[in-house]
Amino acid sequence: MAAQTLVMYPMPDDPEQFDKYYTEVHTPIALKIPGLTKLEVSKGGTTSPNGDSPWYLIAELNYDSMAALQAAMGSPEAAAAVADLVNFAPEGTQVFIFETETK
Numbered sequence: 001m002a003a004q005t006l007v008m009y010p011m012p013d014d015p016e017q018f019d020k021y022y023t024e025v026h027t028p029i030a031l032k033i034p035g036l037t038k039l040e041v042s043k044g045g046t047t048s049p050n051g052d053s054p055w056y057l058i059a060e061l062n063y064d065s066m067a068a069l070q071a072a073m074g075s076p077e078a079a080a081a082v083a084d085l086v087n088f089a090p091e092g093t094q095v096f097i098f099e100t101e102t103k
Helices: 015-030 066-073 076-087
Strands: 002-010 036-041 055-063 094-100
Touching: 002 066, 015 036, 015 055, 015 076, 055 066, 066 076, 066 094
Parallel strands: none
Antiparallel strands: 002 055, 002 094, 036 055
8 A cells, every 4th residue: 555644734924935935945855755756735725615724735745655654754854854844834734644545
């Protein structure tokens, strides 16, 4: 089974500054994580079936397996990405790790 890290960022105080930092600084750091097969990021805010969502940006980091994800999380590159969160991520940012199954 594949695995994924899902990062959900709430509305930042300054969306323009968040976007610039996320695109120019954080994404290049994250793309260096070994074993990462795909990074997908929401664009233009998020909504729910009930209307507005508290999440400004959602990032999906994909790996071939949970073993690959766990190995990646032990890497210096992942440590750098996690350490960088304090530089831009709003309070309330949520991180989830799970296996995925394609139906």
